[in-house]
Amino acid sequence: MGGRCKFAQAWTGTSSHVRNAARRHTPREDGNAGVDITADVFALIRLLTPKAGWDGGRGSRGFATPQSDNPGSAGEKRKRLAHPRDRGWLGFELRWHEHDPEELVSSVEQCIDGAVEAFEGQGHSREQIKAVGITNQRETTVVWDKTTGKALHNAIVWTDTRSKDLVRRLKRRLGASELMSRCGIPLSTYPSVSKLLWLLDNIPEVKDAYERGVLAFGTVDTWLTYKLNGATDRDVYVSDPSNASRTMFMNIETLAYDEDILDWFRIDDKKITLPKIVRSSDNKAYGTLAGTSLKGVKITGCLGDQSAALVGQKGFTPGLAKNTYGTGCFLLYNVGSKPVISSHGLLTTVAFDFGEGNTMYALEGSIAVAGSSVKFLVDNFGFIESSAKLSALAETVEDNGGCTFVTAFSGLFAPYWIDDARGTIFGITAYTQRGHVARATLEATCFQTKAILDSMEKDSGHALTELAVDGGMCNSDLIMQTQSDLIGIPVNRPGMRETTALGAAIAAGFAVGIWKSFDELKEVNTQGRTIFKPQIAEEEATKRFSRWTKAVEMSKGWANE
Incomplete structure (x- = not known):
């Protein structure tokens, strides 16, 4: 069943057009020659993934994953992000973010075929593949008619803020302040519930299906497993806790839908079908592939992308944390087998549920704009030709020249939760150069990460000693060194950075x-790690962060002017 070869790096690209579904790779020269590989897991990774270029959020990837170290063969399909309404100053006010649900499925199917083709091209057989793992963008919402299996509207993406006014009205309703203690997430445009309520209020086809009792709701994992199983032929309709906890419908303690929460949102569960919540790792619940070149292979794992990254970083025990630098930025901190409700602007989420006492919770901090700020400089300002060149531009200057860029294009997420803040650059002088703005753009993500880590320390009562990192932006040594300088602890970057893929495979x-057992994974992905240690004094880091905090305060209120 096994073959002898070196692990192949997952293919990554930076251009914005659709890539070929399958790419072949050069084996890594990392000392893994002669290792027996059994390709026991096929990880379908990852829907709408950020790419190595930092524009992110718009592709599907598949990897045939060896049992031991690095993901092997990869297939990729670029995915379009639609902006149905670009209105307002600089085109960012009230921006809507959508995906075509059917295109999501077709891109994933093409990736399966592409990855299998590449896998076989390396001398393996598809019969070696024993299981499929799925990881997906969370909160993104799909609704469909369960009698036909057809989507009733485009998927509304997690970054979409069209429900802002609806959320403000809900916050004034009696009982709004109690929601977070039950579901772990503050009421905002971020979770799926706000997107579903907007659809019910504004899309007649969705409202009609609801009234007729045929409306199906799900995050992307549910939609994918439903369609990959053959849709109405099998009616596999499930979600794992790491995804279900992002809807605001699930009780964070019981891991079941909370009737009181549904009633508060005035959602009648007799008129809408919610997916059954099952374990993240399950041999039966997710069904089998009805088509593609892996027809008949079981789907046995499912995790939201950030939980998958935590698992891929082997964050199995309390006190371990990771940060994924993609389109947005996501920090997860394992707090153990009981949820910790934040008092400092963080979310409480399910990290993973592997059953048999292996349910773990996490504190999470989300940054709305990270890699997408780099894309902004490329597309809107024309600073550079591609996102991969931003670090080089930033390194043309020694520092930010006094510039601070609050990248609040659609408000600020954790730990601030300021929806009326807008992107603002402070400190520009007649001597400001493009390199200064480039450096300030990269630093914005590092400053927000520092703010979230400070909140995590306050909520957990424990200081982190190291931060594990992954995602496209972490390829930049400049960003990682800046991050370590600001947070005052080492930053640990793995050699193989497709940790989300690895998490789904696990x-x-x-x-x-x-x-x-988790102990069996100790030696997985240990090759080629880089540790970045702080190189500035704590006093200097504090001074820089104080300036950032001042800039955040000054960025408030712009959306209401």
């Missing part, structure tokens, strides 16, 4: 017995 592999 979830799938546990379900079919490839791994039976």
